[in-house]
Amino acid sequence: MGRAARRLAAVLAGGTVLLSAVPAASAAAPARTGFPAASPEYPATVQIDSLSAPVAGEGTMITVSGRVTNSGSSTVKAAHVVLRSPKEQLDTRSAINLVAGRTGPGSKDGTVLPGHKADLGDLAPGQSRPYSIQVNPGDLGLKSAGVYELAVDVRDEDEDRPLGIARTFLPYNTAPGGKQTQVATLWPITHSPELVAQTMPDNDQMPVLRDDSLATELAPGGRLGRLVSIGQTLPNLTWVIDPDLLDTVFAMTKPYRVQKPGTAGESAKEENTVAGVGQNAATAWLAQLRTAVAANGSQVVALPYADPDLASIAHNGSGLPGMDTALRKAATAGKVTAEGRLAVDVRGGVAWPYQGRLDQATAGVARTTGSDLVLVNGESMPESRSLSYTPNAARPIGNGQTAVVADPVLSSLFAGDLDSDQAQSLAEQRFLAETMTITGQRPDDQRSLLVMPSRTLTVGTAEALAEALRAASQPNGWVAPTRLDAVATAPADQDANSSVPGDYPGDLRGSELSSAALGSVMGVQTGLDQLLLILTQPQRVRGPFNAAMVRSMSTQWRDHTEAGAAYRDGVQSYLANLAAAVKVPAKSVITLPGDNATLLISVKNDLNQAVGNLQLRVSSSQVNRLNVGEAATVVLDATTSRTFRFPAEAQVNGPVQMTAQLWTTGPNSQPYGKPITFTVEVTSVASGVMYVIGGGVVLMALAGVRFYLQRKKRSAAGEVDLDPERLLEADETPAPGEDAAEAEPVTGPVSRAAAEGPGTAPDGPPGEPSDSTPESASDARDRATGDEKVGH
Template sequence: MGEPARHTEGPRRSERASRRLTRALRSTAVVAGTLALLGAAGVVPALAAPAQPGLAAVSPDFPVTVTISSVQPPAPTAGDSLQISGTVTNSGSTPLKAAQVGLSLGRGSTPLANRYAIGTMLARTDPASADGKPLAAPVSPVGDLAPGASTAFHLPPVAISDLKLDPSEGSAVYELAVQVQAGTNDDPASHEVGIARSVLPYFSDPKDVPQKTQVATVWPLTHQAELVTQTLDTDQSPVLRDDSLATDLAPNGRLGQLLSLGEQIPSLTWVIDPALLDAVTAMTKPYRVQLPGHSGEPAHSDNTVAGTGTAVATHWLDELRHAVTQKGDEVVALPYGDPDLASIAHNGSGLSGLSTVLGKAQVAGQVTVEGRLMVDPVGDIAWPYQGALDPQTAQVAQQLGGSKIIVSSASVSDPQLSYTPNAARPLPNGQTALVADSTIADLFANDLATPEARSAAEQRFLAETLAMTRQQPSTQRTLLVMPPRNLTAQSAQTLQDALLKSGQWTNPVTLDTVAGTPADPATADTTVQPADAYPAALRAGELPSSNLGQVADVQGQMDLLLQILTNPGRVSSPFSAAMMSSVSTSWRTDAKAGDDYRTNVSKNMGQLVNAVSIPKKSNKITLAGNEGVLQVSVKNDLTQPVINLELRLTSNQPYRVSVSKPQNISLSSAQSVSAKFLAQAQGNGVVQMTAQLYTVGPNPQPYGEPVKFSVEVSQVPNGVWWVVGAGVLLVLLAGLRFFLQRRKRKGEPDDDPDAPLVDPDAPDGAGEALDAEDGPDSRPSADGGTNPSESDSRPTPEGTAAHP
């Protein structure tokens, strides 16, 4: 992008300076006189007039905005002709007269010494003598320009030999400045009124580069999660939250163009979110799309519509399988759903359910990419958002199996070197940082939607890579190019063009090649920037702990549900995928869509868990009598049987109302049962009962919400209490009598336990008389007396006790 003119050093400088000084003195005199008349005590600075809409604010002395839309060829060689085009806009308030556009290559056509000099030149906001004087040719007149008027310019082709480049420098990078000169009302003579800067990488001879720089480029294929956990109730067709993926997969869509552009880049490293492959695979068959406003609802034919992307999804997936198997290409499988490592590291502490989600992501990513694309993907590479890294994020990456991390050079400490070191650098924790050049990464961070933006990015990329290669031309070097995850089609086109055009001094390789190249000895002590150096803007866009906690809660609910299902795979597969996608890096750029997606997952899980439940009971149940049966219903609204459940009924006053043991519950799909509990009551009144389902196993857990109800006991006979009380009294009296007898006989030998029971206080002989009277053969006669003859004839058996 060309830069607006603000200040310069050029022809007729002293005359213009004199005129500006005169105008300033006149203005000062007018202001001073006015303030004196008004009696002002101080000077208030005047407000600048607002700039015209769509135009950059420029200074009055340099009112022209210049943009460069095309440099052809972007990297000329000997024998080429250079042609430049762009736009000139009069952003000032006065007309420009006889404007013309010229070209300069820096003062003395001296090349820029290194990458630092390139950045310094492009960062200048004020024109300076270092920009050099316009060349005699080429020149393009653009005529008069009224305030706000714009016009395109096309400089005539100029042979590279006519630019008088320094032949002793060979291949080099030059400043490319487009300058505009015109007359104004205040200064009718032609003078500089605007400038735009770019760079010109000139490659003169392949011998200038004995060793090409090895450049690895990560080519991201990611998309926001589309598959939801619901399936259509009739035929179990997959359901997507919208049909935007169909648009992206089309030949003119973002993913469609990324695929076709990537196919043309040799030795490319494809970095793929496995969740995208699952969504595209689902679309290759009939699928449904949720209607707006129905997120979280069970999917029916009336709240979904048929998807439209089956054909484009099938074609895209077939093309991708062909592309990634090209000779020299490499596939990196991100963890499933592309979890946001930094968000988890900074805001996910203590969420055990989240650890379970991450544990599945790495394995699922490998398996999915391998199964969908029939390739052997690389799975030990982590890629935090925009390559920003701190120690916490590095630790989470390591837990996910990321022994190598794609890192921005802004996140690692680099020694002060006169050259750009190799991309692979060891970290103290045993990981390897694959360092992407942040200057080059920034070129493609945004959508290059205009010709000016695309030209500026392409020229800068070519200049930076040529300058890097020329730093140590005889030493093999490596470079990592890291575009953003949401790389746009136009930015991808620019990057592809730049990669192919830099082939004179670069050689495309895979990420694995870069990772295997030994690090520069000077970078052996590379460390990660501390946590407080993590970019504040990126931290502000992280997923908050509440979002991560929501996902952890869903994981806990799913773990509980899976214990009771006879076919757990029907739930675990879609929900595990959805939870991994719920913490995706893709939500960084669309927080609302991420919130909606997580809410959909949470609602659907809640519906499944609550489908097995205890229906609410009436507030009070009457139990007549001291015994009765209490019935508690359990229903299963799922489409599969459930097992491993136990129903417990407990009383909050068990000494008043007690119930029988818990009962095991097994239910077929869409079935309800009533469990019966025997209740025993010891008194009248109201007692609260609680019914609760529990899982069966070594660690039983409550399942679902408890149901509370009241039992009113009535008509328990009062005599029950008298019987109980009398029984207790008899026991106490018996014990007291035994105690008193033992005290009385203290010191005497114990009685023979087999001896007859005799009253110790009876007179002598009473025992014998009692035995005689109450012997077993003494029976009352018909008139109530005894029969002495029978008594005398049969003696009492020896040792038999007499009883009254």
């Protein structure tokens, strides 16, 4: 049963006492003209909800149904609805537009048709009642095929003037004439991005969604569920699909998780996610979509993956490093993904800027994606007023690109949410009137048009568009539904506007992704590249983040700015958390006893995979006071810590500031993560130095005594040697048995790890704070014997 028939049945069942509120207004401008708001002069609000026959023919009985509401402050006595006979045929699109723009009743709306009225009784303020009037084309005075105004108004018991009026359009089609107009209709299947960069820490990498709203839309009664159900009944439909949505739905056909609110930047875990509930709905929807796109002569157009906002990128992201590469990859991935998920041939190379609005910069970005077709709203490329007919949609715009320009009036009819019978009926009738008039402009020439509804097509709007297409393409109709390719390759009219404007609509600038937002998205690549250097399984991170970066620039965020900002923040926070998961734990003050000891520095890996290609470098702010050994090679298993030993050589007591920093290895070595600065408090150096100095004084005294005795002996023998350096040189090596003056060695525990040198883990538990190791007995002995270099 069609929408008009359902509405008529409801009216007949409800009688004249059914009360209902007036449907809320919507934002689709052309579709909303024709039913003016109430005013003190015209207190009755009238609406036309349906025509039982959207297209009249010879002998066709038409039932006009709708609703009247008393929006005034006093009762309307003996209210009734009357039908007007049209004054003239509307043979141009300009004439149709004039009727749509009228407000209050007037003589141009025709004359009251005797014998055709519906009594409503008294209407109290705020009261509403339905009406229904039947008429045939002969009673209306329709004689020749064409488009006519159909108006109803409300009167009271005096019948001296109308209290309100509603208008619609009625095509009268008596016989086929001329060539049918080819009409390609875009049927968008899109949704804001849901998959996030996180996956669950398991072998299957279970997908994670930012919320579970998609499960509701995929259900049979949901938006996407209804779009597939409606679309599969239409012939030669052009399905325009975001491949990221297909990937998301495919992921939902298996177990998946959903982030809890406020956890967008965290690693996914059981405690901050919940199980998704859309597995069955996703499985059924994907199967239904595969069937729909393979039937009825359908064509599938794949947008670049995640539907990046070409206009925002053109105006605010041009020249960003990596942007062109990201767009080319998105275009390639879009086609491959759609073909793989749907198992049908897919048309790639199609760009669809936001709302179809095009300027030269956006056309240039579209070329970057490899798009030879650009879907354009006719408002961006308006026709000359001197052009007396509607030209074909396709026209070359240079650089190997073809703009397929959607008729601006037809597209605007289905740009909003037609959420009421009244809005749907008027959009349908306006579509029929416009397309019939276009076909009649040049009946011997094949016309080709593009209809571009909203990217976020709603169920009510889809129903209205489908009803309009069926009515216009019925037997003996004037419209032939066709695919996008047929319209794109039709001959271009030489007089049609093929000039791409240099300016972009100012009212759309405010919703664009900003330079800062796009810059931060591309900045993710820098951090990602560094993270990938140290991972042993980089593919587990590379793919999810590359996809999340493109999703961060999706056109869908134009209508969901806060959600888009939250998504981008979540991607960046998550990457920062991953990068910070490999780190040197913070330290404060470390006491280092002795002038030769060992610093212990820990490195922690909280990732769920092993890391490598790292070095740990420890540096001193005062190498003349405290110096450490060479860098240590860092290789860590998943979720482990390891402590590295650095031999330290101290010269002076007191605090010395040290820095521990991870570095990547390879030809382009660079710091990884934040440097950790801490203080080492050196103790016990002074006593050791004084002991060595004291020992040196004793040796000098002994040498002096020996020098005196030898000189005395030589004097007695008549020999005098005045070279003290030769004497000291001769006495530097004590004779065997003369080391009694050696100090008692300082001893202390020396672990096996200490003996193995730097870069070796201790026997103790990983992750413990840095510590020092006492000097060895041999080190102490060397220092006591004077072999230690004091003061270097």
